[in-house]
Amino acid sequence: xxxxxxxxxxxxxxxxxxxxxxxxxxxxxxxxxxxxxxxxxxxxxxxxxxxxxxxxxxxxxxxxxxxxxxxxxxxxxxxxxxxxxxxxxxxxxxxxxxxxxxxxxxxxxxxxxxxxxxxxxxxxxxxxxxxxxxxxxxxxxxxxxxxxxxxxxxxxxxxxxxxxxxxxxxxxxxxxxxxxxxxxxxxxxxxxxxxxxxxxxxxxxxxxxxxxxxxxxxxxxxxxxxxxxxxxxxxxxxxxxxxxxxxxxxxxxxxxxxxxxxxxxxxxxxxxxxxxxxxxxxxxxxxxxxxxxxxxxxxxxxxxxxxxxxxxxxxxxxxxxxxxxxxxxxxxxxxxxxxxxxxxxx
Amino acid sequence: xxxxxxxxxxxxxxxxxxxxxxxxxxxxxxxxxxxxxxxxxxxxxxxxxxxxxxxxxxxxxxxxxxxxxxxxxxxxxxxxxxxxxxxxxxxxxxxxxxxxxxxxxxxxxxxxxxxxxxxxxxxxxxxxxxxxxxxxxxxxxxxxxxxxxxxxxxxxxxxxxxxxxxxxxxxxxxxxxxxxxxxxxxxxxxxxxxxxxxxxxxxxxxxxxxxxxxxxxxxxxxxxxxxxxxxxxxxxxxxxxxxxxxxxxxxxxxxxxxxxxxxxx
Numbered sequence: 030x031x032x033x034x035x036x037x038x039x040x041x042x043x044x045x046x047x048x049x050x051x052x053x054x055x056x057x058x059x060x061x062x063x064x065x066x067x068x069x070x071x072x073x074x075x076x077x078x079x080x081x082x083x084x085x086x087x088x089x090x091x092x093x094x095x096x097x098x099x100x101x102x103x104x105x106x107x108x109x110x111x112x113x114x115x116x117x118x119x120x121x122x123x124x125x126x127x128x129x130x131x132x133x134x135x136x137x138x139x140x141x142x143x144x145x146x147x148x149x150x151x152x153x154x155x156x157x158x159x160x161x162x163x164x165x166x167x168x169x170x171x172x173x174x175x176x177x178x179x180x181x182x183x184x185x186x187x188x189x190x191x192x193x194x195x196x197x198x199x200x201x202x203x204x205x206x207x208x209x210x211x212x213x214x215x216x217x218x219x220x221x222x223x224x225x226x227x228x229x230x231x232x233x234x235x236x237x238x239x240x241x242x243x244x245x246x247x248x249x250x251x252x253x254x255x256x257x258x259x260x261x262x263x264x265x266x267x268x269x270x271x272x273x274x275x276x277x278x279x280x281x282x283x284x285x286x287x288x289x290x291x292x293x294x295x296x297x298x299x300x301x302x303x304x305x306x307x308x309x310x311x312x313x314x315x316x317x318x319x320x321x322x323x324x325x326x327x328x329x330x331x332x333x334x335x336x337x338x339x340x341x342x343x344x345x346x347x348x349x350x351x352x353x354x355x356x357x358x359x360x361x362x363x364x365x366x367x368x369x370x371x372x373x374x375x
Numbered sequence: 376x377x378x379x380x381x382x383x384x385x386x387x388x389x390x391x392x393x394x395x396x397x398x399x400x401x402x403x404x405x406x407x408x409x410x411x412x413x414x415x416x417x418x419x420x421x422x423x424x425x426x427x428x429x430x431x432x433x434x435x436x437x438x439x440x441x442x443x444x445x446x447x448x449x450x451x452x453x454x455x456x457x458x459x460x461x462x463x464x465x466x467x468x469x470x471x472x473x474x475x476x477x478x479x480x481x482x483x484x485x486x487x488x489x490x491x492x493x494x495x496x497x498x499x500x501x502x503x504x505x506x507x508x509x510x511x512x513x514x515x516x517x518x519x520x521x522x523x524x525x526x527x528x529x530x531x532x533x534x535x536x537x538x539x540x541x542x543x544x545x546x547x548x549x550x551x552x553x554x555x556x557x558x559x560x561x562x563x564x565x566x567x568x569x570x571x572x573x574x575x576x577x578x579x580x581x582x583x584x585x586x587x588x589x590x591x592x593x594x595x596x597x598x599x600x601x602x603x604x605x606x607x608x609x610x611x612x613x614x615x616x617x618x619x620x621x622x623x624x625x626x627x628x629x630x631x632x633x634x635x636x637x638x639x640x
Contacts, residue, residue, distance in 0.1 A: 033632075225438050231502065236510060238499065239478065242475065242477065243489075247473050247475055249437070250469070251475075252437075254458075254461065255489045256490075257490070264496050358477065
């Protein structure tokens with residue numbers, strides 16, 4: 030009898046514990062400069078890619094739509110977060126003196142990133158509203174159009190740099206480091222990655238979120254069986270693009286520079302490759318393939334441009350021999366049911 | 376206000392007045408009328424392509440009628456989307472089974488509660504107490520319903536792994552989980568063998584006796600109709616050609632002509 034509470038506490042908090050240890054470990058190593066800047070940036074891109082692939086998986090995997098414009102929403106998030114950060118906390122030749130004291134940057138940073146996410150969620154309406162009437166291939170075309178609309182809009186906005194891009198985010202990061210000297214970007218990327226997976230996990234396991242799969246499997250039956258399909262589609266698209274916006278904001282602050290060219294259709298394709306590699310509608314598959322894909326990209330870096338011959342080739346091979354992706358539509362806990370004994374991540 | 380609620384209470388479960396449906400130049404249904412009171416079991420028959428499923432699609436809000444009016448429990452359904460019509464108390468099954476095949480049997484029932492979740496997206500994400508309570512309740516009710524129909528042992532199976540007869544049953548159970556006032560069954564016996572048909576007849580009768588529900592069904596198996604329905608309506612090419620008791624309809628000359636053709640060919 031006495032063992033049970035300990036076991037259930039262990040079960041309930043094992044994932045939290047592992048995550049805290051992992052986060053603290055990476056932060057400590059980064060703080061001590063035990064891991065190089067290069068490895069650190071790869072780790073941070075890994076986090077960004079996890080956010081991107083899991084959020085796209087919500088639309089492409091769970092809802093069964095084919096969104097090819099994910100990078101567009103990332104772009105909105107990146108620009109909104111960058112402009113807001115620079116406007117508020119950094120001296121810039123476009124916006125002039127910061128509106129707030131740079132010392133506050135360290136507290137406001139997460140809100141800036143979330144503001145980028147919210148802006149991207151509203152940009153998601155660009156796809157969500159047409160999705161009421163359209164689906165499948167036609168909606169895919171609309172998502173490409175949405176991506177182009179966002180990119181060309183920003184390319185033509187001279188005030189924020191146009192196609193030359195926008196910079197100054199490094200100053201914000203430096204301002205954060207001036208107040209408390211910690212590897213802030215590592216910490217925030219880690220937190221937002223966990224936050225994303227956690228939100229998506231909760232969403233997918235709720236009855237509300239199961240409506241998303243119902244729409245995927247039979248939209249007519251879903252509508253007749255009392256699912257408000259338009260509402261579910263709107264929320265799902267907004268959630269997916271909002272999380273992409275968060276990834277975009279983090280991406281902008283990691284690099285310190287954004288330009289519309291880095292959010293074109295190729296970037297969207299890259300995210301799509303991650304989702305299809307991992308397996309449709311599998312959250313753990315999307316996380317794993319994002320990690321795998323980031324490492325693969327870095328390993329193939331010496332090949333330079335040939336890299337983009339190898340990676341699509343990998344996709345062709347995966348589609349030939351395992352069309353459902355690495356995980357199929359199963360989760361890690363479906364493959365190893367024993368894992369359920371050890372963790373409850375809800 | 377009082378009079379209004381009184382009126383709604385006394386209103387028939389389903390009332391269709393002069394409903395006409397045109398698809399382009401084709402009149403799929405013309406001048407259709409029916410009134411179904413509470414606790415009735417009615418049938419709708421007709422040869423292939425007569426417009427039977429069109430009637431059900433109209434009642435469940437999937438199409439908007441070109442002309443005429445549908446009232447469910449006194450509420451007109453014009454302009455309502457299907458999930459709103461479902462909220463008024465209509466549930467249906469489909470001619471070709473439309474279960475969500477990559478979702479467990481339990482989840483199939485859970486999703487059908489989507490209309491009355493009572494929590495918002497943010498409550499779901501934050502797992503508020505209210506959300507947890509509702510989820511528990513939905514799960515509990517789903518299990519209860521499944522066990523009433525002896526399906527609880529399949530709760531974690533995918534519907535595709537169930538035998539065909541059970542898939543039909545599950546679809547009816549899913550419709551019932553909406554707690555409808557009007558249950559539309561679109562060819563529930565299609566594809567069933569004679570043993571399963573007898574089983575289905577018992578099931579439908581049991582549902583009719585146990586739940587407070589009006590059942591309206593389309594069926595080709597005349598024995599099912601004869602056994603179950605108090606009143607049958609026959610349509611052909613969108614026109615109502617006969618209505619009455621099963622016995623009356625079966626011997627009606629227009630019905631015989633519609634099904635078997637004219638004898639002086």
